Amino acid sequence: MKGSVENTLKTHRVMAEMTQETLAARVGVSRQTINAIEKGKYLPSLELALKLGQAFHVPIETLFHFKEAS
Amino acid sequence: MSYAERRSIFGLLFTLGFVIGFYQFMVTQGLEQFSLQDWGIWYLIFFGSLVIGRIVFTVVHVVIEAILIAIKTKDEAKINAEIQDDERTKLIDLKSTYHIGTFLMLGFVGGVVILAFGGSIQSFFLAMYLGIALAGISYDGLAIYYHRMRGV
Numbered sequence: 001m002k003g004s005v006e007n008t009l010k011t012h013r014v015m016a017e018m019t020q021e022t023l024a025a026r027v028g029v030s031r032q033t034i035n036a037i038e039k040g041k042y043l044p045s046l047e048l049a050l051k052l053g054q055a056f057h058v059p060i061e062t063l064f065h066f067k068e069a070s
Numbered sequence: 071m072s073y074a075e076r077r078s079i080f081g082l083l084f085t086l087g088f089v090i091g092f093y094q095f096m097v098t099q100g101l102e103q104f105s106l107q108d109w110g111i112w113y114l115i116f117f118g119s120l121v122i123g124r125i126v127f128t129v130v131h132v133v134i135e136a137i138l139i140a141i142k143t144k145d146e147a148k149i150n151a152e153i154q155d156d157e158r159t160k161l162i163d164l165k166s167t168y169h170i171g172t173f174l175m176l177g178f179v180g181g182v183v184i185l186a187f188g189g190s191i192q193s194f195f196l197a198m199y200l201g202i203a204l205a206g207i208s209y210d211g212l213a214i215y216y217h218r219m220r221g222v
Contacts, residue, residue, distance in 0.1 A: 029156040032072040032217075041221025042158050 003068040010038045012056045012063060027051040073135055073152055074159045075217045077128070082210035084127050089203040092116055102192060109195045116199075120206075161222050166212040170205040177201010 013023055013034075020034045027034075027048060036042035037052075044052065053060040096104075096112060104112065132153060139149045155163070181197035216222050 029158065030072055030074075030152070030154070032074075033156050033158040036158060036221055039221070045157050048157060 001068060003066055004040070005043055005064055006040065006067050007037065007064045009034070009052065009063055012058065013038075016056060023052075023055060026055050072159075072217070074155065074162070075214065076135070077131060078210045078213040078217065080131055081124070081127070082207065082214065084124065085203075085206040085210060088120060088123060089199075089206065092119070093199065104192065104195075106191065109191070113195070116202075158222065162213055162216045165216060165222060166209050169208045169212065173201050173205035173208055175201075177204070 013020070018026075020031045020038075024031045024034045028051070029048065033042065033044075037044055049060045049064060052063055056063070099112075135153055136149055139152050143149065177198045177200055180201065181194035184193045184197055185191075
């Protein structure tokens with residue numbers, strides 16, 4: 001099954017009125033890592049994905065989903 | 071630009087400067103007349119000074135970065151967050167080491183081929199030196215590539 005992992009991190013972050021820097025400090029990574037995840041250039045580890053879910057009080061499948069290639 | 075990117079850029083410049091500078095130094099010491107024992111001594115000096123130089127360079131860089139960030143913010147948590155290696159940086163570091171072995175092997179095999187075709191012992195060691203230099207350059211070069219362009 002081919003496809004890619006997409007995320008709604010930026011939408012959730014903007015809705016929570018957080019900067020990338022604030023979110024990065026909360027989950028313990030650099031601002032550049034948050035930026036890379038939002039741009040789809042980096043797939044976070046399961047641990048970081050869970051921390052991101054906790055930061056927004058949502059399950060990780062709300063933040064990340066697999067999109068099959070058409 | 072992140073701390074890790076700047077570290078890779080300065081690391082690349084350091085490696086380039088060091089291998090070119092060390093080569094020039096060997097030339098001034100009469101590289102053409104080096105015996106096998108001389109090559110052994112010079113390689114040990116090269117590896118030792120490269121490792122020590124890189125460690126000193128990294129420590130100085132971290133201190134300067136921390137001071138520069140501390141001037142902007144007094145928040146210790148922000149300083150630590152800025153200069154820490156997170157999971158993405160560690161992954162980039164790991165992927166950047168992929169081709170080190172390839173270049174080292176190419177340098178060695180290239181040197182052996184030169185010997186097989188009647189080349190001098192100087193050419194053999196210089197081919198290995200080139201392989202080591204390219205390995206060092208590829209490490210920092212790939213890190214910059216993953217940080218700025220491709221992602222991981």
